[in-house]
Amino acid sequence: MDHAFSKLAPVAAPVARVLLSVMFISAGWQKIGAYAGTQAYMEALGVPGALLPLVIAVELIGGLALLVGWQARLAAFLLGGFAVVSGVLFHLVPGFGLDGYEAQAQMINFMKNLTIAGGMGMVVAFGAGAFSVDSRGRAAAARPLSAG
Numbered sequence: 001m002d003h004a005f006s007k008l009a010p011v012a013a014p015v016a017r018v019l020l021s022v023m024f025i026s027a028g029w030q031k032i033g034a035y036a037g038t039q040a041y042m043e044a045l046g047v048p049g050a051l052l053p054l055v056i057a058v059e060l061i062g063g064l065a066l067l068v069g070w071q072a073r074l075a076a077f078l079l080g081g082f083a084v085v086s087g088v089l090f091h092l093v094p095g096f097g098l099d100g101y102e103a104q105a106q107m108i109n110f111m112k113n114l115t116i117a118g119g120m121g122m123v124v125a126f127g128a129g130a131f132s133v134d135s136r137g138r139a140a141a142a143r144p145l146s147a148g
Contacts, residue, residue, distance in 0.1 A: 013129020017066055020119050024063030024079060028056050047089055058082050066123070069132020073124050080120030087113025 031038045031052065039049035058078065065075035087110045095106030128134040 010130040013126070014069070014131040016119065017069060017072065017123065017128065017132070020076075020079075020116065020123070021063045021067035023116070024059040025067065028059030028063060031056050031059070045090060045094060069128030069134045072128035072132060072134050076120040076123035080117040080124070083113045083116040083120065087117075 035052065039052050042052060042055075043049045059082075062075045062079045062082070065071055066079065091106045091110035091113060095103050095110065098106060
């Protein structure tokens with residue numbers, strides 16, 4: 001069975017990069033289109049609205065870097081950290097004091113952010129894989145990081 005899965009590796013990594021990156025790219029574009037509303041939402045939750053350009057840059061640049069597999073490990077590390085921080089600020093903390101469905105929805109969204117961070121951890125560990133700028137530049141991009 002492992003042999004069958006190993007044959008999927010060249011396809012799995014680029015597909016995973018696309019699936020992970022599309023959320024960040026689309027979120028960045030949506031924030032540009034709804035700039036004032038997003039800024040007001042951030043401020044309502046105690047996050048300075050002046051950080052919105054940085055948030056958009058992280059989502060768009062990080063998402064695009066991950067999509068094409070350029071500096072994928074660094075992009076995944078930053079996006080994974082971003083997913084955890086934004087999950088805490090926009091889902092976990094606001095969920096405190098809520099009841100029923102609202103509390104459950106916030107917890108689900110927080111857990112999704114943690115799951116995204118886990119996927120990013122896999123990219124950090126194993127690299128961009130096939131069909132990436134990183135793999136064209138150096139063979140190490142497709143190998144796992146060594147433990148020692």
